Amino acid sequence: MSLKPCAHRVAYYETDQMGIVHHSNYIRWFEEARDDVVRDYGIDYRQIEAQGVLMPVVHVSCDYKRAAKYGDQVSIYAFPRFFNGIRLRYEYEVRGEDDTLIVTGNSEHCFIDAVTRKPVNLKKRMPEYCETLSRLVEQVNGGKE
Amino acid sequence: MSLKPCAHRVAYYETDQMGIVHHSNYIRWFEEARDDVVRDYGIDYRQIEAQGVLMPVVHVSCDYKRAAKYGDQVSIYAFPRFFNGIRLRYEYEVRGEDDTLIVTGNSEHCFIDAVTRKPVNLKKRMPEYCETLSRLVEQVNGGKE
């Protein structure tokens, strides 16, 4: 399954004095891309928060192959790879205009209650959303069972 | 009255490809400095939010005289100039190691209820805090009446 990447024009404020995008910004772009990929699939993260569930990041990792520069039109691919109601794992690729690989990365997320800040099993709390997300993960993984 | 400035070492991530601090960061430094100046005076902004009051920015302005650079040790002065329970106005100066003026600026704030998002008269809601803040403004303004 080919997911539509998130399109991002590199802003001047994202550069540093090395003349390239500051490395912390890719972590932010990952966030943009995972919002987009589920939105394309009918899931709005705002609705999850509206139901009192937060999705904090528990791990993030990024490998820098090349540098994006000011004005570049980059494509951020977010692949949801694993989801079991407790944990969600994404893999990322940022690519340049000529499809060159700029960075790869991944992130892991858990689900907590906005008030108690205790872990939540999303399968109990938001079964419909879980269904959709599981199906998306399956498709991304090329999954036929 | 001479207020203690907020000390800030310019971080690499605050620069842009012009080789200087990106202009948006001074707006963030103003925030650090106004937190510090009241903290020195016994007011913790966290306590204000804990009582259900938010202090959004309604205006901000900044004039750039010189550029701060990576590694610079700058001093951010926040002068609370006006406060009437409804509005709060700060003026700022950012100065370099040799006291050179880098930027000047000002900001205006109102007070709203965290839940209703409606304006709040802080004199009614937090009279003690208002007393302290008014005294601070008076002193900053050199105040004798």
Add this chain to the structure above:
Amino acid sequence: MSLKPCAHRVAYYETDQMGIVHHSNYIRWFEEARDDVVRDYGIDYRQIEAQGVLMPVVHVSCDYKRAAKYGDQVSIYAFPRFFNGIRLRYEYEVRGEDDTLIVTGNSEHCFIDAVTRKPVNLKKRMPEYCETLSRLVEQVNGGKE
């Protein structure tokens, strides 16, 4: 003349714990929008830097009417209002999906040599670019040829 606004989806990382966009980000959005408006007109700011000219901000100001929120699709309008080869002035409007005014602002820029960091008269250094920019300003101001 009606300029095409810059489209921006509010990212999660642009919010603060007040639950709204942190006020410093609008200053960054202004930058995105002034890049876009000249790009639509055939001017790429990268070419200006490639010719050894930088365009630092000398003043910025912002008035906050309402708050943009995570997930909002906002439109950022940048109107180049004044340009004489030495100074360039922009005015901005950020509007919500229903066209509600969220913030207004303005910024002023000068031009300096990337090496000497001395002021540059762009009319001498980049006459063609100046021609284009002047024409854009004229049109924005309702000018008729």
Add this chain to the structure above:
Amino acid sequence: MSLKPCAHRVAYYETDQMGIVHHSNYIRWFEEARDDVVRDYGIDYRQIEAQGVLMPVVHVSCDYKRAAKYGDQVSIYAFPRFFNGIRLRYEYEVRGEDDTLIVTGNSEHCFIDAVTRKPVNLKKRMPEYCETLSRLVEQVNGGKE
């Protein structure tokens, strides 16, 4: 060897609408801390750039145990663990006021020429700096002379 941590007061602009520090900021704090740790040891990263050498990040990783909050006074520990003139590896710990572990992380860096952007062996380019850095790594790793 016990290194002095970098002290950082969490700013309001570092929070997001989850009410905690946005996860991308820890990556920025790591940068502050690695600047500090070598500065304490007499190495100023500005001097490295002044000699035409840049130190881009090639990998970064972060594990989030707890959340830092607005107003928290955190300590950021940067441990230089490996250095061979080509690669430099840091490990990090961010700790709260009561020494609770908030995040752990690591980063890897290479060295490139600022003009050619080609890899540089720092042992040839800046032997004295390499000596100092190697000694620091040795001490951090418990090395005895």
